[in-house]
Amino acid sequence: MYDILQYCRPEDVGVHPTWVEDYVNEVNRRRKVQHSFVMARGTRVFAEGYWKPFHRDWLHRMYSVSKSFVSAAIGMLADEGRITLEDRIITYFPEQDDGNVHPLIQEMTIRDMLMMATCHKTNSYGVGDANWLRTFFHPHWEPDHPAGTEFRYDTAASYTLDVLVERLTGKTFLEYLKDKALRELGFSEEAWCVEAPEGYAWGGSGVECTTRDLARFAQLFAHGGVVGGKRYLSEDYVTAATSKQIDNLRDSGGKVDSCSGHGYGYQIWRIRDNGFAFLGMGGQLGVIIPEKDFIFACNSDTQGDADGYHGFVDILFDTVINRIKEEQIPYDDAAYVRLQTVLGALEINVPAGAVSMPRQEEIDGVTYTLSENRMGMTDLTFEFHGAQGLLTYQTTRGERRFPFCMGRYADTTFPETHYFGKRIRQPKGEEYRCLNCAVWEDENTLLVRSYIIDDYFGNMAARFVFDGDTVSLTITKTAEWFLDEYVGTADGAKKV
Numbered sequence: 001m002y003d004i005l006q007y008c009r010p011e012d013v014g015v016h017p018t019w020v021e022d023y024v025n026e027v028n029r030r031r032k033v034q035h036s037f038v039m040a041r042g043t044r045v046f047a048e049g050y051w052k053p054f055h056r057d058w059l060h061r062m063y064s065v066s067k068s069f070v071s072a073a074i075g076m077l078a079d080e081g082r083i084t085l086e087d088r089i090i091t092y093f094p095e096q097d098d099g100n101v102h103p104l105i106q107e108m109t110i111r112d113m114l115m116m117a118t119c120h121k122t123n124s125y126g127v128g129d130a131n132w133l134r135t136f137f138h139p140h141w142e143p144d145h146p147a148g149t150e151f152r153y154d155t156a157a158s159y160t161l162d163v164l165v166e167r168l169t170g171k172t173f174l175e176y177l178k179d180k181a182l183r184e185l186g187f188s189e190e191a192w193c194v195e196a197p198e199g200y201a202w203g204g205s206g207v208e209c210t211t212r213d214l215a216r217f218a219q220l221f222a223h224g225g226v227v228g229g230k231r232y233l234s235e236d237y238v239t240a241a242t243s244k245q246i247d248n249l250r251d252s253g254g255k256v257d258s259c260s261g262h263g264y265g266y267q268i269w270r271i272r273d274n275g276f277a278f279l280g281m282g283g284q285l286g287v288i289i290p291e292k293d294f295i296f297a298c299n300s301d302t303q304g305d306a307d308g309y310h311g312f313v314d315i316l317f318d319t320v321i322n323r324i325k326e327e328q329i330p331y332d333d334a335a336y337v338r339l340q341t342v343l344g345a346l347e348i349n350v351p352a353g354a355v356s357m358p359r360q361e362e363i364d365g366v367t368y369t370l371s372e373n374r375m376g377m378t379d380l381t382f383e384f385h386g387a388q389g390l391l392t393y394q395t396t397r398g399e400r401r402f403p404f405c406m407g408r409y410a411d412t413t414f415p416e417t418h419y420f421g422k423r424i425r426q427p428k429g430e431e432y433r434c435l436n437c438a439v440w441e442d443e444n445t446l447l448v449r450s451y452i453i454d455d456y457f458g459n460m461a462a463r464f465v466f467d468g469d470t471v472s473l474t475i476t477k478t479a480e481w482f483l484d485e486y487v488g489t490a491d492g493a494k495k496v
Helices: 017-029 063-079 110-114 132-137 155-169 173-180 211-222 235-241 308-319 333-344 359-363
Strands: 034-041 044-050 207-209 269-271 275-280 284-289 294-300 367-370 379-385 388-395 398-406 410-413 433-442 445-453 457-467 470-479 488-494
Touching: 017 044, 017 308, 017 333, 034 211, 044 211, 044 333, 063 110, 063 155, 063 173, 063 207, 063 211, 063 235, 063 275, 063 284, 110 155, 132 155, 155 173, 207 211, 211 235, 211 275, 211 284, 211 294, 275 308, 284 308, 294 308, 359 457, 367 470, 398 410, 398 445
Parallel strands: 398 433
Antiparallel strands: 034 044, 034 294, 269 275, 275 284, 284 294, 367 379, 367 488, 379 388, 388 398, 410 433, 433 445, 445 457, 457 470, 470 488
16 A cells, blocks of 8 residues: 655745644644644645644544545446446436425535535435435425525535435545555554444545545545546546535634635635645644645534634644745754644643642542532542542433543543434443643632543543532533533532
């Protein structure tokens, strides 16, 4: 297997090592929760970093970056002549055409779906639906506009397109891409995709691959469909997929920032400076700036972060992209060594706060009985042993033990086993891997933070405010389809 990615020093491609260090320092200064990144010019990787415990072989959930993979698969089917983009999607799913399909859905084309211009009001399926494909053709509401006229972000369209690939090829869209291109580029054989309830790969959100894999995939679109002298996608498809096919300014609420309001191609976003990007929930990014021959791949969990995607992209432009030179620059050995040291010491950023307060001794070992609350929590107890902490609490599901560290993360598991596994709606039966930490935000407020880092990513913040013999608790979460039972408030008092 050939790996298209080659490795070099930053100076070889017109980047000073201190600029990459500036990027890392700014990410850390803002306490953004980044997991990994790869920076390249062309196929030459000049920097990559992994915040522990993440590493280069970690199969990371790509969320909606998966849609861009689906786009590549559709492009290859079109190149083979097995479909055209003007085909009406209903013709490939005759079993859905039961006489009750809305006329606007009947006329919807593959191109409409690629450019997020379906006739749907919104995404057609929910976590409670057992057959997502059927909801695309038979949504719970009537369409309200013709396809091709408005940008409406519609993950069900991406999903239906990946089912189309599977029906025509007998393979999931990701396996099809591996066979057609990705395997030859060095893509991880272990990469896989979360399944929708009916068993098809979930191309709207489910790809699991490495950050390096994302950089390899980006090569297909960065260079007009040609990688390593071999054509994998037609130039016409790549040009159309990465160009503005439809305006999305209304969808962004009229806001224009680094990633919003620049238009949309075929499951690919237009961004600032004539660039384009694959964007996934939580900060999964594949950024391509053709004029600089620059590629950036990263994984993160920015769910709940007001900056969203554009925070990373703004930092990237300010520290690296805007400074790139077109020629090799002189080596700076001291700066290069320092950069390697910085990259080797990366750890997930913890929330701001103190690692201890006098109140900690007062609450150690004390049990608080909570008033009735939507979370079903009753008694809770904190225990501290140096930097190690343990929160024990009772729920309607039984006792739960939640280990954490003060001022740093404990690499542990979250105490629930009913969250989804490899298929949506089917419990994993195991606890998700997570990182838990706690800090004192002030002398009476303890923040306990948990980041889920499994096949599903999400985060939870629990604030405990202590006042004499009482405690008040507020828990919030940012996660798709799990941690729901941990959202709410409660008051409690020392158990007598």
